[in-house]
């Protein structure tokens with residue numbers, strides 16, 4: 001009888017512990033993860049941003065905020081009559097044209113060369129109504145970049161199409177400096193994006 005009671009107490013303790021851990025993880029996941037095309041991605045994209053004065057900024061945790069201040073991990077891209085969303089994971093770099101100013105042809109869009117990780121380059125118009133936010137390495141501080149009026153010359157993403165994933169929780173990371181999963185401390189495994197993901 002006493003033994004069963006002990007067992008019950010142990011099970012109850014573990015159940016409470018499990019619930020506590022589950023709540024902790026789910027809040028963490030909400031803050032840090034993103035689901036895109038049914039795959040969970042870590043939003044910590046990193047890039048070198050060069051401004052129109054030639055200053056370079058190494059920025060991690062990059063996200064784009066549109067005019068409604070909604071957080072996105074992609075750019076809206078116009079190519080003639082086509083309007084696309086292009087995920088940061090597929091972008092190698094964005095080089096803005098210094099001759100064409102914002103709103104030249106399409107309101108809120110700026111002419112740029114979009115270099116994809118697949119090796120393709122396209123002359124496009126990128127939505128620049130909004131701003132980039134991230135965490136700057138040098139000042140170890142959050143930073144905001146406005147994309148209006150050609151303040152930014154280029155955005156070069158650190159990812160090259162490879163990713164790392166956690167075999168335990170299956171979170172995907174694009175930042176090559178991440179070696180251990182911050183959620184469960186599991187060493188990450190290297191993966192390669194399939195053609196369909198590009």
Ligand SMILES: [Zn+2]
Nearest residue numbers: 166169181184
């Ligand atoms: Zn993990």
